[in-house]
Amino acid sequence: MTTTLLLMLGASLQAGEPGTIIKSSELKSKPFADASSSGTVEASTRIDIISRQGAWMQVKPAKGSSGWVRMLNVRTDAASQAADSGIDKLGKLYKTGSSGSAVTTGVKGLSAEELQQAHPNQAELQKMNNYRSNNNDARQFAQQGRLSNQHIDYLP
Amino acid sequence: MRLILPLVLSVLLGACAGGQRFSLNHIDLNQAMAIGQNVVKASSDLSDSEEIDLGSGIAANLLGAAPLTQNAEMQRYVNRVGQWLALQTERPELPWRFGVLDSANVNAFATPGGYIFVTRGLLLRLNNESELAGVLAHEIAHVLQRHHVSAIRKSAGAEALAGVANMAAAQRGDWRSQQLGKLFSAGTELYITGLSKDDELAADRAGVVIAARAGYHPYGLISVLQTLNRINPQDGAVALMFKTHPTPASRMDALDQAMGNRMARYETGVIDTPRFAKLKK
Numbered sequence: 001m002t003t004t005l006l007l008m009l010g011a012s013l014q015a016g017e018p019g020t021i022i023k024s025s026e027l028k029s030k031p032f033a034d035a036s037s038s039g040t041v042e043a044s045t046r047i048d049i050i051s052r053q054g055a056w057m058q059v060k061p062a063k064g065s066s067g068w069v070r071m072l073n074v075r076t077d078a079a080s081q082a083a084d085s086g087i088d089k090l091g092k093l094y095k096t097g098s099s100g101s102a103v104t105t106g107v108k109g110l111s112a113e114e115l116q117q118a119h120p121n122q123a124e125l126q127k128m129n130n131y132r133s134n135n136n137d138a139r140q141f142a143q144q145g146r147l148s149n150q151h152i153d154y155l156p
Numbered sequence: 157m158r159l160i161l162p163l164v165l166s167v168l169l170g171a172c173a174g175g176q177r178f179s180l181n182h183i184d185l186n187q188a189m190a191i192g193q194n195v196v197k198a199s200s201d202l203s204d205s206e207e208i209d210l211g212s213g214i215a216a217n218l219l220g221a222a223p224l225t226q227n228a229e230m231q232r233y234v235n236r237v238g239q240w241l242a243l244q245t246e247r248p249e250l251p252w253r254f255g256v257l258d259s260a261n262v263n264a265f266a267t268p269g270g271y272i273f274v275t276r277g278l279l280l281r282l283n284n285e286s287e288l289a290g291v292l293a294h295e296i297a298h299v300l301q302r303h304h305v306s307a308i309r310k311s312a313g314a315e316a317l318a319g320v321a322n323m324a325a326a327q328r329g330d331w332r333s334q335q336l337g338k339l340f341s342a343g344t345e346l347y348i349t350g351l352s353k354d355d356e357l358a359a360d361r362a363g364v365v366i367a368a369r370a371g372y373h374p375y376g377l378i379s380v381l382q383t384l385n386r387i388n389p390q391d392g393a394v395a396l397m398f399k400t401h402p403t404p405a406s407r408m409d410a411l412d413q414a415m416g417n418r419m420a421r422y423e424t425g426v427i428d429t430p431r432f433a434k435l436k437k
Contacts, residue, residue, distance in 0.1 A: 017386060033420075052283070052382075055375045055423050071378060072412045075405055076386040109222035109259030110275065112348045112396060120216035120340070124223045128215070128255045128271070131224075131231040135248075138239035145285070145429045147371030149244055152422065155361045155414045 017049040018077045019059070027067035031056035038067050049076065202305060202317070204269070208251065210305070210317075211269030213340035215253075218273060218347065222259040225276050230256055233435055237285065238272055238292045244369035247300055254292065262387065263397040265347055266295035268305050277393055280436070281383055284428035289370060290377030294363035301362070303355040304346055312342050350400030357402065357410045364411065364419065373425035374415075381408050 021041045028035040031053040041047070047059040050066060057074050060066040133141070142149070202210065224231060231254075238254035250270035260277040272295045274288075282288050298304065309317050317339070350356075360377065368374040385404040387394050401407070 052379060054373050054427055055378075057382075071375060071382065072408060072415075074382070075408070076382045079386055079388045079391075110218075110257065110261040110263060110396060111392075112399075114221045115218070115344055115348055115396075118217045118220035118344065120213065120337075121219040121223065122216055124219035125212060125216045127224055128219070128231075128253050131228070131235050131255070132251070132253050133232070133235040133239035135239070135243060138236055138243060141236040142240045142371065145371075145426060145431070147240065147426050149369055149371055150422070152365050152369050154365050155418060 019047055019049050019057075019074050020077065021045040021047060021059075021061075021069065021073060022075050023073050025069040025073040027059075027069060028056075029067060031058070031068045035068070038065065041069060047074070049074065202268075204250065207302070207305060208269030210308075210339070210343065211267040211271050211299075213336060214267040214304075214343040215271040215273075217340055217344040218257070218265060218267070219255075222257040222261075222275070225256045225258040227256070230279075230435055233431065234274065234279075234288070234292070237288055238296070241289060241293050241296055241366055241370050242270070244366055245296060245300055250299070252296075260393055261396065262384070262394045264291050264295050266298040266304070267343070268299065268302065270299050272296060272299070282380065283383075284376070284379075285432040286367065286372040286376035286425065286427045287380045287383075288376070288432070289367040289372040290363060290375075290380055293366035293370075294359045294377055296366060297359040297362035298351070298355070301355070301358060303351050303359070304343065307346055307351055307355075308339075308343050311346075312339070347400070348396070353402050357407065360407055360411055361414050364415065368419060368422040368425055371426055373427045374419040374422050376427075378408060378411060381405075381411075 021043055023043050025041050026037045027039050027041055028037055030036075041059070041061055041064075045061050047061050050058040050060055052058070052071065053068075055071050056068045057071050058066060058068050059074065234256055235252075235254045239252055242248055242250070242252040247270075252270040252272070254272045254274075256279055257273050257275045259275045261275050262277045262281060263275050264278055265273040272292060274291055274295075278291065279288070282291070305317070363377050364374050367376050381404040384394070384397075385408075389395075389398050402410075
């Protein structure tokens with residue numbers, strides 16, 4: 001029951017985010033370059049973003065059926081109000097002592113003013129040092145996550 | 157810093173023997189630096205240990221603005237992702253430290269020497285481990301390319317950076333803490349004004365590669381930028397981050413251009429792990 005609720009919540013956060021296609025894109029049946037194509041979406045087409053998978057977004061144009069396009073060919077729309085974003089609401093659930101107000105002029109903790117007035121906190125710095133990982137720990141962690149490293153040159 | 161201490165002391169002692177009088181408590185900074193530069197190479201490049209000292213001072217200030225979240229499991233997790241990423245870089249030996257700041261602001265920071273911060277507000281908006289890797293790798297790149305050190309040098313001057321670091325090591329008590337405090341405050345200002353656009357775009361390009369080297373899907377950072385693009389710029393939670401960075405859309409444009417098809421073969425990389433979902437519960 002709880003799991004189902006969480007899954008539904010997770011799905012609803014992703015579903016229906018509005019966006020725009022920024023360059024003509026092939027609409028693929030699956031999130032792979034060699035998947036079959038069901039047509040083309042032209043630049044400036046308004047779409048709803050249904051989900052994301054790696055370099056792909058599953059989108060639904062206002063007219064026509066859904067499919068997968070390259071993520072960099074899509075730009076999400078800025079929410080007209082902060083509260084529009086479901087993810088934002090989730091953030092507020094976690095936020096302790098939040099007034100819940102959607103738009104604020106600054107959020108406590110890391111505003112410009114607070115950075116300016118900050119006094120060094122050596123105790124927290126020490127705590128941060130204590131949480132450090134080490135090379136063996138990190139390698140074990142990578143193995144557990146099935147992460148294998150590879151040589152790749154920096155982009156020019 | 158410690159290595160330079162004997163040199164600075166010998167300059168001071170030598171100067172005293174030469175008939176000049178020094179009062180360590182009322183030392184004139186400019187004068188001290190001018191003398192120091194005669195012997196101590198006015199190094200425009202900080203040593204690793206100087207860089208770490210500078211970075212830890214600024215990190216302490218950031219932690220003064222927002223403490224760490226009280227979630228040891230989360231802190232350790234972020235350190236493991238970060239350390240694994242750092243191992244794929246040209247500076248694996250730095251004492252990399254990663255922390256989640258207890259703030260609803262959406263932001264991430266790096267300070268010189270390998271201190272990396274991500275806010276709870278940003279972490280909660282991430283969908284998977286490759287997105288976290290993308291954010292941390294971007295911050296790691298700022299450290300690798302010494303963006304903050306260069307920016308402080310540009311605003312405060314090379315002498316202030318090298319000189320204050322050198323001279324401070326030779327001092328005791330209030331004078332030392334005052335001068336260092338000033339340098340650290342100047343350093344902290346950078347997080348309000350921001351780095352240059354070029355620095356941010358360079359960190360994006362390097363971040364994508366570092367994440368992919370570590371075995372993650374290269375689109376983690378891009379996916380985060382799509383999420384950030386969804387947030388209303390008027391939302392107070394993103395005010396500082398939006399003020400100090402190019403727009404998410406322009407960062408994606410630049411990445412698109414830089415990447416072309418170069419990263420396509422690494423799209424088999426890991427997107428998520430069960431441990432990420434467990435942590436966010």
